[in-house]
Amino acid sequence: MSQNMVSLKRTLKYFAVILLSVAPFLSKAEQAHDASAAAPTESEKISAHIDHHLQDDYYFTFFADEEADVKYGFSLPVILIDNGLKVFMASEFDYGKKTVEKDGQFYALSHGKIYKTDAAGTLSYDDHHHITNAKPLDFSITKNVVGLLLTAVILFVLFIGLAKTYKKGANNLPKGAGRALEPLVLFVRDEMAIPNIGLSKYKQFMPYLLSIFFLILVLNLIGLTPLGFNVTGNISVTLCLALFTFFIIQFKANKDYWKHIFWMPGVPVPMKIVLAPIEVLGMFTKPFSLMLRLFANITAGHSVVMGLIAIVYLFKTDLTVGGSVGVSMILTLFIMFIELLVAFLQAFIFTMMSSLFIGMAVQDHHDEDHH
Amino acid sequence: MIPSIVGAGLIVIGGGLGLGKIGSSAMEAIARQPEAASKIQTAMIIIGALLEGLAFGALILGK
Incomplete structure (x- = not known):
């Protein structure tokens, strides 16, 4: 048991040495990341794609042709309860490019979520870059x-x-x-x-x-x-x-x-x-x-x-x-x-x-x- | 400020040490009493799952 403790202590010591020796580079790496934020690199595009996959979606996409900007799949029905039942297909959003108007209320799709908005589709953000628009009650048939x-x-x-x-x-x-x-x-x-x-x-x-x-x-x-x-x-x-x-x-x-x-x-x-x-x-x-x-x-x-x-x-x-x-x-x-x-x-x-x-x-x- | 990836590494080291301890004890126990292997395995998986829940919780909260 004491032998175990000694080897554990030694491991922790090595770990501390490694951590301290790489610490100065860690802040630099972060700065470099900020500078390249302007244009999305290949790896950033991939991580965005993975994040997108992990979330729920209003479309059922089998595969996408990014160069031609075509997605093969089908859109799913959106069911909202917001002053009455509102049912329409998610394709009306055109992947978030358009707002949808139902009974005088406009809806916009942003990052896989539906928000209430005005005719122009303006979304307001708070300090943490979160959308502050109201959300309707959403019972959609999502993915x-x-x-x-x-x-x-x-x-x-x-x-x-x-x-x-x-x-x-x-x-x-x-x-x-x-x-x-x-x-x-x-x-x-x-x-x-x-x-x-x-x-x-x-x-x-x-x-x-x-x-x-x-x-x-x-x-x-x-x-x-x-x-x-x-x-x-x-x-x-x-x-x-x-x-x-x-x-x-x-x-x-x-x-x-x-x-x-x-x-x-x-x-x-x-x-x-x-x-x-x-x-x-x-x-x-x-x-x-x-x-x-x-x-x-x-x-x-x-x-x-x-x-x-x-x-x-x-x-x-x-x-x-x-x-x-x-x-x-x-x-x-x-x-x-x-x-x-x-x-x-x-x-x-x-x-x-x-x-x-x-x-x-x-x-x-x-x-x-x-x- | 230490980036969260270092915290993730720390969590993985801690979780790895814990899993290693569980695995080694379970192996010793099975070697001593092979007839109780299935019971020991079940207990091992439960403890492993508890540890995993802790480690994943830390990873997600850290993110």
Whole structure:
């Protein structure tokens, strides 16, 4: 153990030396970056493209020809609630170049968001360069909504056969896709629900656990296709999923759960007063970490894959076209395999943690003396 | 002012040290008790996920 500490200290010392030796260059690098901000370089264009991909969109773009300024794809319907329902196609915005007028109210599209504006389309900015115009209530069928609907259809088609087999009798062997899905259903039941929630109570949570497991799994997997979905990499989606877990924990929790939060047994009274706020905070940090983990993993995965594909453009001159394509393809293939693993692992972890938190809230405590 | 990329590096170093510790302990435990491998693996993944959540949280808040 002491040997470990010594090596850790040495590592930290080396790290400090390296940090101090590169520190003077860091400020210079920033200045150089500011100077070149006038015209977007290739790498800036690529990072703008990656940022654009990571966000929700009103268009479904398969690919774009930048030189001819043509995008191949289709626009999606915009549904706004702003003094009545307003439905129109996003193509009316012409990629943010035009304002759209509906019942005397003008709307403008800027950086993937719709704002209320006047006929000229003026947008006002605050000091931090954020748009201050009012936003209408937006229920549009965006790219992410299309992804969710597509996933719902896929899940329905895959699982309807499996459900029908069990309706006929519990010992029936499922046919077709169900045969591949049954092991996964059993995996959720035997590896997550039963060990974490307990044999007597797991059944009522199985529909929820199976739903989030397969929803996240399929959303992650369609995110890896070239269709350009990034649904689980959107923080609103993961927030919603985490909120489901949060509310299920709060509504299904027994009295022991609340007792352990506000007045935990077996702890001295002054300590109880200190611990209660921490435990209350813990109620919120659990779903918060669920939300952040899924969002950050998928966002990071998409950024890395797109960054590696960008090698083709960035190293075109240094490595020749064939070389850069080759390097990019090998690295992307490697990362794609890891992403396949991550897609499964994140679905597993989200379901696992959900069942763990639910299990902690619904467990019976027979042995109060042990606390 | 230290740029955020240095902070990201620090987070990755911290997360890497933590993951390494988890992985090494889990491997030792599995080597000692191979029959408990699946249980240890599950616990390892849970702790890894908690650590990952912390590191990603720091990365995102830093951005």
